Amino acid sequence: MEQLINSTVVDLSRFQFALTALYHFMFVPLTLGLTFFLAAVETAYVVTGKQIYKEMTLFWGKLFGINFAIGVATGLTMEFEFGTNWSMYSHFFGDMFGTPLAIEGLMAFFMESTFVGIMFFGWDRLSKHAHLAVTYLVALGSNLSALWILVANGAMNVPEGGHFDPVTVRLVFDDIVALIFNPDAQAKFVHTTTAGFVTGAMFVMGISAFYLLRREHRHFAACSFRMAAVFGICSVLAVITLGDVLGRLDYEKQPTKLAAMEGIWHTTNSASAPWLIAALPNDATQENSFEIGIPYILDPIVAHSFTTPIIGMHELETAAGPRIESGIAAVTALRHYEQTHQQADLDQFKAHEKDLGYGFLAIPHAPNQDVTAIAPDQMANVVQQTEPDILPNVFVTFWAFRIMVFLGLWFFFLFAIGAYVALKNKLDQNKWLLTLTMWSIPLPFVAAEFGWITAEAGRQPWTVFGYLPTFISSSTHTVGYMVFSLIGFALLYTTFIAAELYLMFKFARLGPQPHDHNGTTDAAHASVAAAH
Amino acid sequence: MDVYTLLKIVWAGLLCVLLIGLGLFVGMDMGVGTLLRFVGKTDGERRAALNMIGPHWDGNQVWFILGGGAIFAAFPTLYATSFSVFYVVMILLLFSMILRPVAFEYRSKATASAWRESWDWAFLISGFLPMFVYGAAFGNVLEGVGFHFDWMGQYYQDSSFWSYLINPFAILCGLMSVALSIFQGGVMLMMRGEDPVYTRAKKCAQWGAIIAAVLFIIGGVWVRALSGFVLDSGDPGMPSNPMTGQHVTREVGAWMHNYAVHPILWIFPLIGVVSMFVGAALVAKDSPHVAWWFGALSWIGTIGAVGASMFPFFMPSTTNPDQSMTIWNSCSSEYTLICMLIVALIFVPIILWYTSWCYYLMGGKVKAPAITDSHNY
Numbered sequence: 001m002e003q004l005i006n007s008t009v010v011d012l013s014r015f016q017f018a019l020t021a022l023y024h025f026m027f028v029p030l031t032l033g034l035t036f037f038l039a040a041v042e043t044a045y046v047v048t049g050k051q052i053y054k055e056m057t058l059f060w061g062k063l064f065g066i067n068f069a070i071g072v073a074t075g076l077t078m079e080f081e082f083g084t085n086w087s088m089y090s091h092f093f094g095d096m097f098g099t100p101l102a103i104e105g106l107m108a109f110f111m112e113s114t115f116v117g118i119m120f121f122g123w124d125r126l127s128k129h130a131h132l133a134v135t136y137l138v139a140l141g142s143n144l145s146a147l148w149i150l151v152a153n154g155a156m157n158v159p160e161g162g163h164f165d166p167v168t169v170r171l172v173f174d175d176i177v178a179l180i181f182n183p184d185a186q187a188k189f190v191h192t193t194t195a196g197f198v199t200g201a202m203f204v205m206g207i208s209a210f211y212l213l214r215r216e217h218r219h220f221a222a223c224s225f226r227m228a229a230v231f232g233i234c235s236v237l238a239v240i241t242l243g244d245v246l247g248r249l250d251y252e253k254q255p256t257k258l259a260a261m262e263g264i265w266h267t268t269n270s271a272s273a274p275w276l277i278a279a280l281p282n283d284a285t286q287e288n289s290f291e292i293g294i295p296y297i298l299d300p301i302v303a304h305s306f307t308t309p310i311i312g313m314h315e316l317e318t319a320a321g322p323r324i325e326s327g328i329a330a331v332t333a334l335r336h337y338e339q340t341h342q343q344a345d346l347d348q349f350k351a352h353e354k355d356l357g358y359g360f361l362a363i364p365h366a367p368n369q370d371v372t373a374i375a376p377d378q379m380a381n382v383v384q385q386t387e388p389d390i391l392p393n394v395f396v397t398f399w400a401f402r403i404m405v406f407l408g409l410w411f412f413f414l415f416a417i418g419a420y421v422a423l424k425n426k427l428d429q430n431k432w433l434l435t436l437t438m439w440s441i442p443l444p445f446v447a448a449e450f451g452w453i454t455a456e457a458g459r460q461p462w463t464v465f466g467y468l469p470t471f472i473s474s475s476t477h478t479v480g481y482m483v484f485s486l487i488g489f490a491l492l493y494t495t496f497i498a499a500e501l502y503l504m505f506k507f508a509r510l511g512p513q514p515h516d517h518n519g520t521t522d523a524a525h526a527s528v529a530a531a532h
Numbered sequence: 533m534d535v536y537t538l539l540k541i542v543w544a545g546l547l548c549v550l551l552i553g554l555g556l557f558v559g560m561d562m563g564v565g566t567l568l569r570f571v572g573k574t575d576g577e578r579r580a581a582l583n584m585i586g587p588h589w590d591g592n593q594v595w596f597i598l599g600g601g602a603i604f605a606a607f608p609t610l611y612a613t614s615f616s617v618f619y620v621v622m623i624l625l626l627f628s629m630i631l632r633p634v635a636f637e638y639r640s641k642a643t644a645s646a647w648r649e650s651w652d653w654a655f656l657i658s659g660f661l662p663m664f665v666y667g668a669a670f671g672n673v674l675e676g677v678g679f680h681f682d683w684m685g686q687y688y689q690d691s692s693f694w695s696y697l698i699n700p701f702a703i704l705c706g707l708m709s710v711a712l713s714i715f716q717g718g719v720m721l722m723m724r725g726e727d728p729v730y731t732r733a734k735k736c737a738q739w740g741a742i743i744a745a746v747l748f749i750i751g752g753v754w755v756r757a758l759s760g761f762v763l764d765s766g767d768p769g770m771p772s773n774p775m776t777g778q779h780v781t782r783e784v785g786a787w788m789h790n791y792a793v794h795p796i797l798w799i800f801p802l803i804g805v806v807s808m809f810v811g812a813a814l815v816a817k818d819s820p821h822v823a824w825w826f827g828a829l830s831w832i833g834t835i836g837a838v839g840a841s842m843f844p845f846f847m848p849s850t851t852n853p854d855q856s857m858t859i860w861n862s863c864s865s866e867y868t869l870i871c872m873l874i875v876a877l878i879f880v881p882i883i884l885w886y887t888s889w890c891y892y893l894m895g896g897k898v899k900a901p902a903i904t905d906s907h908n909y
Contacts, residue, residue: 069637072590073630079600080626083615090615091685094608095864099871102605105598106879114591114883114890121587125893165865168773169685172865338683338775475616476688485623492627496634503641 004369005476012482013085013474016489018456020077022449023493027071029448032146032193033200034064035139037231039132044227046132056224057135059512060204065120066503070496072113077489084485089463089473096162096173097152100180104148112141146196147189154185157455157465158253164356164467166334166349171467184249188455191242194235195451198411199444201232205418206441207508209434212427217511226422232415240408244301250458251302251310254465256390257458259313260397262302263288266312273298273310278402281394286314313394317387324383326352327359332372357467362386364471392460400453407447414440537768537860539869543606544859546876548839550599555666555709555831556716557592561585563717563740565632565659566710569652571721571732578652579640584724587894589636591887596629605872609774609862610846613687617679617847618669620693625665628658659717660710667709670838671702671751674787675758676850681775690851701754708747712834715740715811716827722820737815737823741830745808748834752801755841760786761848766860768844774861780853787841797840804833 038061045053079101082090090097115137122131155161161179165172173179205228211221250258259265263279265287274293282289299306311319330352337345352359362371365385367378374382418437421430459465463473564585572578585592603611615622631654639651678691696702718737722730759782766778791797807829814823848856863869 065637066641069633072593073633076597076629077626079597079604080615080622082604083600083611084619084622084626085616087612087616088684088686090604090612091609091687094604094611095868098601098605098608098611098864099868102598102601102872103875105594105601106875106883109597110591110594110879110883111886113594114887117587117590118890118893121894165771167771168865169683169775173868173871174865176871335683472684472686475612475619476686477616477619481619481693484620488623488627492631499634499638503638506642 004364005471005474006479007471008479009477009482010471010474012479012486013477014470016482016486017081017085018453019486020074020081020489020493021456022452023497024071024074024078025448025452026445027067027074028146029192029196029199029444030067030203031064031071031142032196033198033235034060034067034203035135035142035200036197037200037204037228038064039135039139040231041227042132042135046128052220052223055220055512059220060224061119062507063203063207063504065116066500066507068116070500073496074493085475085477086463086473087475089468092170092468092473093156093464094170096155096159096171096179099173099176100148100152100155104145104152108141108144108148110141112138112145115141143193146193150189150192151180151182151185153455154182154188155179156463157459158182158184158249159464159467164353166337166346166353169334169338171464184246184253187242187245187249191239191246192448192451194238194242195444195448197235198232198239198415199448201228201235201415202411202437202440202444204228205232205415206438209437210508211511213431213434213438220512222422222425222427225418225427229415229419229422232411233419236408236411236415240412243405243408247302248304254459255311256313256316256392257397257455258302259311259316260392260394260458261401261454262298262310263291263394263398264298264310264312265314267315268298268310268312271299271306272296275301276398279398281398283391283394286388313391317390320358320387320390321383323355323358324362324386325379327355327357328362328366328371328374328379328382329359330356331359335372357462357464357469358386358390360469360472361389361461363469364389389461392458397454397458400450400457404447404450404454407443407450410440411444411447534769536866536869539866539873540768540859540863542873543602543863543869544839544844547599547602547606548835550595550602552831552835554595554599555712555835556828557595559663559666559709559713559831560716560720560827561589561592561632562659562663563713563715564720565655565717566663566714567717567721567733567736568655568659570736571718571725571729573728575645575648577729578648580725581721581729582636582639582655584721586636587890590633591890593629593633602872605864606869607846607863609685609772610857613679613681613857613862614669614673614677614847616687617677617689618672618693618696621665621668621696625662628661628665632658659713663710663713664706666706668696668699668702668706670709671705672696672699673847674705674755674760674838674842675699675701676761676782676848676853676856678851679849679855680852681855683775685773685775701751701758704747704751704754708744708751708834711740711744711747712808712827712830713740715744715808715815715830716824719811719815719820719823719827722815722818723824734815734818737820738812741808741812741815741827744830745805745812748801748804748808752837755787756785758787759784760789760841761845761853761856762786762789763844763856763858766858768860770860772861772863772865774855774857776854778854778856778858778861780848780856782850782853790840790843800833800836800840802833803829804837807833 038057041053042057045057115134118134119138122134160182161175162171162173204224208221208225211217263276263281272295274295275298276291276293279288279291298310299308302310330349333345333349337349359371362382363369365382366374414437417433421427421433461469463470564581568578568581572581635651635654639648679687679689681687715737718733718740721733722737725733762781762783764779764781770777807826811823811826811830814826844859846857846862
């Protein structure tokens with residue numbers, strides 16, 4: 001390190017990445033969910049030959065297209081930003097991280113992007129069965145895409161399948177099987193894609209509810225509502241199950257994240273420890289200034305046991321002390337080795353290698369930000385100052401997690417009742433349910449966003465968990481560069497969302513058109529005029 | 533030659549192929565975007581033009597994503613450093629690339645003429661700018677870039693971004709790349725369009741090819757006078773660490789060394805120039821289908837010529853030439869390169885197979901769709 005990167009630049013880089021990633025993820029879940037919904041509806045069309053299913057495919061397909069375009073476009077930003085804003089991260093971790101991203105491009109993204117064109121334009125040129133196959137390929141492609149992205153993300157959170165190489169000063173890849181079957185990645189994949197299915201189901205259900213309330217397209221809407229509710233209840237059960245698996249993985253692999261999610265400052269040592277429904281975690285005093293919880297259920301929820309203590313954040317900080325000191329020794333030895341290439345330095349480094357990341361973490365607290373120059377009498381002080389830095393922002397992580405969980409339970413409730421009422425054919429008698437469903441359309445998007453915030457804010461202070469702190473991962477830009485790009489993103493993304501919402505509302509209000517396909521201009525034109 | 537060196541060379545070759553594919557396919561769509569306002573005077577003509585590339589632009593754009601992905605996976609240090617050093621232009625490129633898909637999907641979904649006009653301008657900007665930046669990047673790299681590394685591999689910028697933007701040689705390269713994209717886009721419009729789009733596109737394609745050829749020749753002469761880089765010492769099989777381990781000097785005309793040692797390499801610039809002129813002639817003779825292939829050859833010739841001249845450099849440093857990034861010192865580990873090669877060998881043939889099937893399926897002439905038809909672009 002020549003000098004620590006300007007902390008404003010790091011913060012702005014984080015802000016930009018978070019902003020663009022969350023924005024991108026407003027479109028992804030609906031893409032994931034609607035592709036499979038479309039495939040299911042089109043299958044019904046091919047099997048039964050009923051025209052209503054074709055109308056459903058075309059109508060929901062049009063809304064899918066509006067959403068897909070921005071999803072693809074903003075996904076590009078993500079690929080670019082690792083290079084443009086996180087140069088040290090990409091250099092340090094690119095050997096492992098670049099592989100799943102490139103495979104995603106080759107295996108999935110190419111497929112969905114090529115076939116989505118055929119899906120929209122190929123109705124007249126393909127047989128029914130061939131078109132259905134194309135729709136399935138789009139669905140498969142978008143979900144495979146999610147798989148590889150989450151494999152990459154899993155590696156950031158639980159780096160498996162690589163080791164640190166002192167000669168090239170970076171993590172090198174050594175095991176593709178470990179990378180792919182990283183339990184964190186696998187659980188996240190199912191959790192995220194099924195959350196996408198929930199989003200798709202709620203979207204279809206909500207818009208159908210809107211038609212039912214307005215007494216328009218009733219047969220079409222009831223049919224869509226029923227299919228979506230059943231699709232939704234299956235999906236939400238999978239989301240909750242895998243969410244539980246992820247929580248247990250965090251407990252094992254990322255205890256700081258788990259403790260922050262649950263707001264546990266002190267190790268629990270009795271079975272009566274409460275699961276907090278609400279609390280006000282205070283990051284400055286490192287205590288909850290207020291909390292309400294349900295006793296006895298924390299341990300079963302987190303560890304699936306009644307006897308395992310959940311380690312608190314204070315205890316995690318204390319336990320990190322020796323690792324920080326050992327990490328400082330690792331950085332010092334590595335620095336010497338880069339200059340001298342002496343075996344003795346390498347051996348010294350190897351002895352402390354596993355704590356390297358904790359040594360980087362101490363950089364801001366070292367005199368002149370140089371951990372190799374810490375005098376023995378300063379060591380205890382530096383270690384003590386570094387200890388609290390191992391924690392993420394607890395308030396954000398705690399509440400992001402809670403919002404996601406509460407919304408998840410709400411979806412379960414709504415899909416269960418929705419499916420029951422729809423299968424009993426009593427939708428018309430239950431206006432309150434239709435109204436609730438319609439107003440719930442945005443909620444799965446909110447839940448998905450807070451899911452990401454939980455996972456990635458909870459990963460802090462690391463970009464590569466345990467190896468590379470966020471504050472040395474970014475590019476060495478000036479504040480001016482960041483202001484330039486942030487203003488650009490703000491203008492462009494605001495325009496996009498305005499255009500997207502305008503079109504979504506326009507076509508959703510317009511509803512499905514009879515023979516809604518290629519022309520029939522007069523009818524379409526008349527209804528456009530009527531809608532205005 | 534050891535396996536690692538061989539893998540590095542194979543991946544540099546694949547990167548070349550991706551860059552050619554990117555120039556060709558993305559460039560073609562960009563050319564159509566740039567020309568949209570000029571070949572289509574009425575809304576119907578513009579929609580017809582958009583629908584000619586409608587089923588394919590999304591798949592074509594993946595060349596661009598794959599190019600980025602391949603650099604990230606196979607040359608992570610190059611990816612990290614080049615994207616950061618060229619931050620301002622990279623962000624402008626990115627804005628253009630994300631504007632385009634949205635423009636495609638949204639332009640014709642509402643009927644107001646202000647709405648459609650705005651998106652047409654978006655097509656012009658997002659067609660011209662990326663191709664300009666693409667070419668200019670080659671220009672900047674040929675001239676060398678001001679950066680150095682610290683011991684951990686973090687880069688530091690040593691020259692202002694203005695020096696990359698306002699730079700006559702880079703501007704020349706940028707314009708050349710735009711001209712080639714206009715040629716390819718014009719040819720595409722001829723292949724699938726009818727009059728009057730056809731006639732207007734023909735004129736643009738012809739001028740595009742001729743201007744590209746002229747700029748290419750001027751650029752070639754200019755490169756001889758540039759201060760190039762020579763790798764004095766540096767083992768091709770070295771561990772991928774750009775911080776230490778090689779010695780590089782600068783020398784006027786060094787970019788011509790490879791041509792002097794291996795005269796066979798002259799084939800690249802030769803193919804480039806000849807194909808551009810032949811392409812222009814074929815357009816004049818109304819044979820766009822054959823001209824398309826000469827457009828492809830032009831890209832092969834152009835990128836091949838730059839690669840032949842710079843090998844093994846990727847991004848030489850003017851401020852600390854010893855830390856220049858080369859094929860040898862900015863790549864992934866041997867394990868990663870092998871993994872990625874296996875994946876590429878499996879998937880690239882599959883991709884080529886279904887991409888060509890899609891072109892076959894959606895071929896034929898395109899007419900203007902009805903104004904309110906929201907299923908077409």
